[in-house]
Amino acid sequence: MTTSQPAKTRPMRADARRNYERLLAAAATVLEEQGTEASLEEVARRAGVGIGTLYRHFPTRAALLEAVLQESMATLESRANVLAATPDPAAGLLLWLRDLAAYAARYRGLASTVMVNLVDERTEFESCAGMLHAAGKLLQRAQLSGGIRADVSMSDAVTLVNALVWSLEQGGGDPEQFERLFTVLADGLRHPAGA
Structure with a gap:
């Protein structure tokens, strides 16, 4: 009988890390301007990424x-x-x-x-x-x-x-x-x- 090992969390790729940081910076700006109900599409646009990238990092x-x-x-x-x-x-x-x-x-x-x-x-x-x-x-x-x-x-x-x-x-x-x-x-x- 084998026991499964917990999956190791892989470090984020450099491009994914950059996208994550750009999304956070854009979100901080957009939320300050428009409030917590701000458009997530606008956050993605300002970060220079697609909405799918935003949802990969932040599912909600x-x-x-x-x-x-x-x-x-x-x-x-x-x-x-x-x-x-x-x-x-x-x-x-x-x-x-x-x-x-x-x-x-x-x-x-x-x-x-x-x-x-x-x-x-x-x-x-x-x-x-x-x-x-x-x-x-x-x-x-x-x-x-x-x-x-x-x-x-x-x-x-x-x-x-x-x-x-x-x-x-x-x-x-x-x-x-x-x-x-x-x-x-x-x-x-x-x-x-x-x-």
């Missing part, structure tokens, strides 16, 4: 979006880890949520995409899971310090931030309104005085 829109956003999610994950070690983790959590809002506002439609992927157990956003795990540790530390309500989950906090970004996106994105609403959100997350 979510896979392309995940690849484009991976670095930002890794940055947010690192930031959550750093802020969890600060003397005031509640203030750190609010700083992290502000960073998350800036990230979600970068591409039109990203806030709603992130909210959908938070509740979908089949999500393709693997790097989102690492970011949320790190942020969850930050939240837990902030709750243990008494600075953040104990009945708030990470999913609650991220949903609130993304809902705020989404609502501002729909209304034209007034920065002053964002500041007011973020202050209300932050006040709601803080542990009630005297509780």
